[in-house]
Amino acid sequence: MTSKEHSGGGSQLEELNGFTNPGLVEHVPRLSDGDPKADRVAERQVAAWFIASMIGTIWFIVSYFLFVPGESMSSIRLHNTSVGLGAALAMFSLGAGAVLWAKNLMSDHEGIDERHDISGSEEDQAVALEILHQAKEESGIARRPLLRNTLIAALAIAPLPAVLVFRDLGPLPGDMMFHTLWDKGVRLIRDPGGIPSADSERPIKAEDVTIGSAYHVLPSGIGADDGPDRPINEKAKAAVLLMRINPNELKEDPARKDWSHDGIVAYSKICTHVGCPVALYEHQTHHLLCPCHQSTFDVTEHCKVIFGPAKRPLPQLPITVDSEGYLVAQSDFAEPVGPTFWEINHP
Ligand code: FES
Numbered sequence: 001m002t003s004k005e006h007s008g009g010g011s012q013l014e015e016l017n018g019f020t021n022p023g024l025v026e027h028v029p030r031l032s033d034g035d036p037k038a039d040r041v042a043e044r045q046v047a048a049w050f051i052a053s054m055i056g057t058i059w060f061i062v063s064y065f066l067f068v069p070g071e072s073m074s075s076i077r078l079h080n081t082s083v084g085l086g087a088a089l090a091m092f093s094l095g096a097g098a099v100l101w102a103k104n105l106m107s108d109h110e111g112i113d114e115r116h117d118i119s120g121s122e123e124d125q126a127v128a129l130e131i132l133h134q135a136k137e138e139s140g141i142a143r144r145p146l147l148r149n150t151l152i153a154a155l156a157i158a159p160l161p162a163v164l165v166f167r168d169l170g171p172l173p174g175d176m177m178f179h180t181l182w183d184k185g186v187r188l189i190r191d192p193g194g195i196p197s198a199d200s201e202r203p204i205k206a207e208d209v210t211i212g213s214a215y216h217v218l219p220s221g222i223g224a225d226d227g228p229d230r231p232i233n234e235k236a237k238a239a240v241l242l243m244r245i246n247p248n249e250l251k252e253d254p255a256r257k258d259w260s261h262d263g264i265v266a267y268s269k270i271c272t273h274v275g276c277p278v279a280l281y282e283h284q285t286h287h288l289l290c291p292c293h294q295s296t297f298d299v300t301e302h303c304k305v306i307f308g309p310a311k312r313p314l315p316q317l318p319i320t321v322d323s324e325g326y327l328v329a330q331s332d333f334a335e336p337v338g339p340t341f342w343e344i345n346h347p
Pocket residue numbers: 271272273274275276290291292293294295308309310
């Protein structure tokens with residue numbers, strides 16, 4: 001045994017550091033230490049927490065399949081809230097049960113570990129074994145089958161939510177990221193925030209876009225047809241950042257020379273790393289920054305990556321102006337938007 005029960009005082013510390021070591025407080029027996037009835041109650045309380053953890057895990061699984069998220073925001077909220085509550089109950093109850101077990105039922109005698117050399121000698125191994133045996137005795141795991149079994153059951157099913165969450169990583173999106181709501185002649189409107197509606201549409205005139213400005217942009221008509229029922233991922237995929245810089249500063253590829261209009265350029269807002277919204281524009285350096293992992297894109301060079309983990313430029317939306325001077329798309333994006341690892345068929 002390498003630890004001994006504290007008997008007060010800490011003369012060694014006192015000598016070394018020149019201050020009085022108050023020592024450990026005197027041990028006060030708990031109710032469950034001397035009263036078998038209280039001990040039994042405490043045991044049941046702990047078991048109840050472990051059972052609550054199992055209920056939380058089962059709740060998570062049932063909610064996952066019961067509240068399948070649809071295209072509407074409310075169904076997604078219901079799904080997320082319910083599985084979140086289930087996971088929270090499972091994890092909190094597991095922790096609460098473990099803490100109560102340690103506080104009320106395991107040995108609470110404070111001890112001082114004597115320092116000793118760490119070695120792998122047989123003697124030390126025997127000591128370690130002895131400590132393990134003592135821990136087994138003091139935790140009561142051998143003589144409290146109710147606690148042991150409920151803990152094992154709770155731990156056994158606790159990882160199941162993770163399995164379901166990993167399941168959500170698939171299936172692969174196929175060619176879904178190759179197509180967005182942008183099309184030839186679709187006007188660029190300012191992102192109204194929240195759920196767009198026909199009334200909130202504000203088309204952008206090229207003459208209103210000043211040098212140095214940046215707009216969060218969506219395609220016209222995004223809220224007109226089916227409003228909140230339009231798939232949310234369609235709105236997210238179509239998000240665009242519009243900026244105007246001095247045309248002389250643009251280093252445009254000749255093949256894409258007509259994709260911009262008098263220094264006005266439009267790029268997908270979805271980071272090509274793992275899909276965060278790129279939202280920070282430094283108008284002096286013409287850099288776009290992704291707040292998630294700091295990928296940085298150079299707007300003057302077709303948003304090529306100049307820093308960070310993203311592996312390809314932000315896709316450019318070809319734009320022009322219509323007969324009334326409003327900015328419109330020439331077509332959809334020429335390449336898939338979103339994270340690079342989704343582009344299974346991308347050349
Ligand atoms: S998601 Fe943009 S840098 Fe990671």
